[in-house]
């Protein structure tokens with residue numbers, strides 16, 4: 165069945181559009197946020213569904229802010245190798261402690277994704293508690309973006325573009341060109357939702373990041389296999405990353421990359437979806453389950 169699906173998309177892929185971007189491609193961000201809205205139960209779910217389109221549209225806003233903000237970039241990634249061995253094992257939960265231990269300048273280079281996610285989750289809780297429901301929509305969408313980024317394994321490593329392992333350009337090939345080609349294979353995940361309890365919120369976020377990091381090696385190995393036999397001209401094209409001409413990227417390379425890493429991509433996107441729903445519900449529970457406007 166899986167093989168048949170893969171063969172089917174191999175035939176269909178040339179018909180699908182691509183939109184290069186940094187972070188999961190825009191379509192992936194939109195799908196993750198929309199599916200998470202669909203999965204949210206209770207009165208919060210009803211409220212989010214009233215604003216589904218806006219949440220989906222705003223789910224890519226954080227990437228657009230990167231274009232005109234010096235400080236936004238590091239909010240989207242974390243290079244876990246700099247935080248202990250095994251990677252991430254010595255990462256402080258508190259941003260203040262991290263600053264004291266590693267220094268702001270280093271953190272600006274290595275990324276601050278987990279602390280940013282914690283800040284946005286707490287801001288969402290506070291907005292719910294204060295009854296600022298317009299702001300709830302904006303923050304729920306932003307949180308969706310960062311949760312999705314935290315599930316893209318190449319957002320958790322210093323070798324984020326394969327530049328240290330002969331896989332230059334893999335970042336966009338994996339998250340944008342490949343995912344967009346096969347986006348119709350990503351379906352709404354089925355609960356159960358993970359449980360995020362009280363002070364366990366930061367804990368969960370750090371576990372998710374280490375979980376993402378575990379997939380880095382498999383993506384790089386898959387990319388290396390997919391590149392076998394490519395000439396230097398094509399390698400140079402792939403190295404252009406999101407600047408590469410989509411029409412010039414060989415079909416055979418994306419097919420092979422999908423065979424090797426497609427399931428990783430769908431698994432990460434599914435986890436991002438259910439965990440985003442769980443995080444929205446966590447914020448709502450922590451705020452005392454305030455009744456949203458209808």
Ligand SMILES: [Zn+2]
Nearest residue numbers: 187227240313
């Ligand atoms: Zn991003």
